[in-house]
Each structure stands twice: as structure tokens, then as C-alpha cells.
Amino acid sequence: MTPVQALAQAAALAYDGGTDANGDPLKIGLRREEGDFIKDSRHMDGFTVRTAGDILTITYQTDIKLKEVYGGGFEEEMERVMADIAKYLTNRASQILGKRVSLGADGEVDVLVQSTSNVRVFAIAIKKYRINGMKGIDENPPIPAQDKLMETYRRFAKSARSL
Numbered sequence: 001m002t003p004v005q006a007l008a009q010a011a012a013l014a015y016d017g018g019t020d021a022n023g024d025p026l027k028i029g030l031r032r033e034e035g036d037f038i039k040d041s042r043h044m045d046g047f048t049v050r051t052a053g054d055i056l057t058i059t060y061q062t063d064i065k066l067k068e069v070y071g072g073g074f075e076e077e078m079e080r081v082m083a084d085i086a087k088y089l090t091n092r093a094s095q096i097l098g099k100r101v102s103l104g105a106d107g108e109v110d111v112l113v114q115s116t117s118n119v120r121v122f123a124i125a126i127k128k129y130r131i132n133g134m135k136g137i138d139e140n141p142p143i144p145a146q147d148k149l150m151e152t153y154r155r156f157a158k159s160a161r162s163l
Contacts, residue, residue: 003093003101003131004051010092011049028088030081047085054134056103058085060125069113069121078109078125086129103129 013026020026030045045062060081068074086103093101106128113123 001097003097003134004056006093006097006101007049007051007056007089007131009096010089011047013092014047014088026088028085030084049089051131054131055106056089056129056131058082058089058127058129060085060127062123062125063116064121064123066115066119066121069123075109075111078111078123079127082109082125082127086127102132104132106130 014028030047045060047058047060049059050057060078068077086105090101090103109125109127111123111125113121116122
């Protein structure tokens with residue numbers, strides 16, 4: 001198993017209601033973990049991961065109140081949540097793989113906030129991490145569809161010259 005597979009498995013195990021090896025609810029650092037799940041209103045949030053070469057991209061989405069965005073410290077809060085998600089992923093992937101997996105931040109968090117009403121907004125935060133220790137990975141992996149399209153152009157140009 002590779003570090004990428006271990007990170008993907010760690011992300012798959014982080015669903016809402018997921019438990020650790022002891023049967024306790026997972027503590028990732030998301031808003032949905034706060035408060036009592038029966039008495040308090042639920043927070044809608046979650047994350048996904050994707051990889052390209054040795055870059056892991058974490059996308060975090062949440063539904064929050066507009067006053068939290070303008071209240072100050074919103075971007076720092078998004079950085080904290082991303083750091084918590086990355087920490088969870090590295091710890092869980094290390095347990096799955098049996099050896100240490102580490103991530104290094106590759107830039108700062110990029111946040112898109114969209115209005116859903118006069119009170120609530122939907123925020124999407126994206127942050128890229130470099131998977132440390134990956135060997136033999138191309139810096140800019142080719143996109144298969146793009147390669148196929150270029151090959152089609154080459155064949156067309158070759159056939160046009162022969163006319």
C-alpha cells in the first residue's frame with residue numbers, strides 16, 4: 001500500500017458518524033463534532049481529498065452564519081480546520097500504512113464564500129499539501145484526456161498535409 005492509498009483510506013473512514021478503533025466518535029476538528037448531536041442544531045460540514053502526483057488537495061465545505069465571516073478571524077479558523085484535517089489524515093494514514101506519513105503545506109488556504117440567504121452562507125475552503133517522501137513522482141503529471149486530444153490534433157495535421 002502506498003501513502004496515497006493510505007491517505008485515501010483515512011479520508012474514507014472520516015464519514016459523519018465514523019468511529020475509531022475503540023468505538024469512540026472520531027475527533028477530526030470539524031464543526032459537526034461540537035455540542036450534543038441530539039439537543040443542538042447540526043452543523044453541515046465535511047471534507048474531500050484528491051491527489052495529483054505528490055499533491056494532496058483537501059476541500060472543506062461548511063454552512064455557516066454570515067456574522068461568523070465578518071466577525072473576524074474567519075480565515076484563521078479555516079486554516080485551523082485544514083490543519084486539523086491534515087493532522088487527522090496523517091495520523092490515520094500512518095496507522096493504516098504502518099509507517100509515518102507526513103504532509104507539508106503548499107501555499108495558504110483559498111476560501112470561496114457564497115450567500116444562501118441573508119443570514120447563512122456556504123463556504124468552500126481548498127488547501128494543497130505536498131505528500132512528503134514520495135519518490136519517482138512527476139512534478140506535473142500529464143492529463144490523459146489532454147494527451148489524447150493532442151494525439152488527435154497531430155493525426156489531423158498529418159492527414160491535412162498529405163492532401
